[in-house]
Amino acid sequence: MNGTEDEHTEAAPRAVARIDLDALRANVGALRARASRAEFMAVVKADAYGHGMVPCARAAVQAGARWLGVATPEEALALRAAGVGSRVLCWLWTPGGPWRACVEADVDVTVSAMWALREVTRAARDAGRTARVQLKIDAGLGRNGAQPADWPELTRAARAAEHDGLIKVTGVWAHFSCADEPGHPAIDRELTVFRTAVARARDAGLEPEVRHIANSPGTLTLPESHFDLVRPGVAMYGISPVPQLGGPEEFGLRPVMTLAARLASVKRVPGGHGVSYGHQYVTPGETTLALVPMGYADGVPRHGSGAGPVLVAGKWRTVAGRVAMDQFVVDLGGDAASVGDEVILFGPGDRGEPTAEDWARACGTIAYEIVTRVGPRVPRVYVGERP
Known part of the structure; x- marks a missing residue:
């Protein structure tokens, strides 16, 4: 688990926004019914x-x-x-x-x-x-x-x-x-x-x-x-435009975008190790750090530093330290992960992952901004596309 073993060799993007067009069509149907x-x-x-x-x-x-x-x-x-x-x-x-x-x-x-x-x-x-x-x-x-x-x-x-x-x-x-x-x-x-x-x-x-x-x-x-x-x-x-009244499920809607990446590094570090610029986060003890190859150039809000939620190795975690231009770090504690494992920044929430609304709350903004700021370096992959 030093970042050099068991690396994935098949072609795969470092990050991807999966767009569920079936969900979008269903959302249109639900809204038309209203x-x-x-x-x-x-x-x-x-x-x-x-x-x-x-x-x-x-x-x-x-x-x-x-x-x-x-x-x-x-x-x-x-x-x-x-x-x-x-x-x-x-x-x-x-x-x-x-x-x-x-x-x-x-x-x-x-x-x-x-x-x-x-x-x-x-x-x-x-x-x-x-x-x-x-x-x-x-x-x-x-x-x-x-x-x-x-x-x-x-x-x-x-x-x-x-x-x-x-x-x-x-x-x-x-x-x-x-x-x-x-x-x-x-x-x-x-x-x-x-x-x-x-x-x-x-x-x-x-x-x-x-x-x-x-x-x-x-x-x-x-x-x-x-x-x-x-x-x-x-x-x-x-995305609910009135989250104070209820999430999307309350209106028969389903989030269309899932934003994910693949871990670029997984390594053990000692306690007292600084993480990212300015060392706003320092490891409290020996731990495992995982590197997510996405940053504010990809649309990850810098305001998510120390707060943005992600799903890694089956658990909800937060960004450790500052979000950089191309990457950010997550402290896994005693949990295991491997280079190439998927990390989900947000999605519908079905697998316990955060939603765009969760990121909005963490960053003090609205979910509209979270999805619209995902940049062109992140390829869109469409599910349910029809001719």
Whole structure:
């Protein structure tokens, strides 16, 4: 057990994120059942929250998602380049973005201000085709979206562009700020703002195809927010957006990603031996140290130093010392392990392994961040992939 014996010779990755597409499809089914009267948008931005955008998009469509949601135009165009033909909504734009490319690719683009309406109408003229546009209202989140005071001007201008054949307003939408805090007073306020914006858009002569505000927590806990379409993100990947109300199993969901690695070193060290940078951890006695070849360059949070949970040699343990760029150490005490043995950072929890939510609690963050930060050095392996 000195790190040189019994080494595995077969080709195997040092680390892997196993993505269970059957679980993802089942999650889509469970979420659709909670909003059975609304259409379903699968949010696959940020590489499908770290799970792999194109495979997850295809799996979601197989499970009944008619719409896909992304943040950037580059994500939308990547879906089109991969042959994904579903309706795609893109919402995060800056001046000079690839408006024409998205118009020509039949992407529904979000407009939140007059400058964006001018750019998309110009792109439509240049492309010689009608742009599909969704107008976003800032219902209270304070990020993107038109302020209610600016909404009348935007809707009138959008209707004029629609009359000229340059655009078709396909949707009106907004985003909750506090839907993950059940009972928060902002929820009702934002629903009121959104309903008013929808009514004023109708008064301006617009007839949007879909109205939507429900994100993952809205889909799960606010049926009054479902309108014509719901757009779950993190819940689709089996992570509860409201862990204070219950884990994924409480909502019929299952975590989709399992993050694992293979031990790179196992060795005995004496007591008083420093571990990793700064020697924040010093062995209390003679012990066995196991080296996990993953670090913050792979997405393991440095805030997990001394706290992040892992399953090694059948037991739940915590990171010993600091997480480094490419590796971290676990103290096995008197337990045995071998080079090449699997260590699970997080997964569904079936085998007693930690979950992404456990890592979030250990690091003082949210599970969304834990899965989305898994980096490109970690290959994704898909289980349940279909043609």
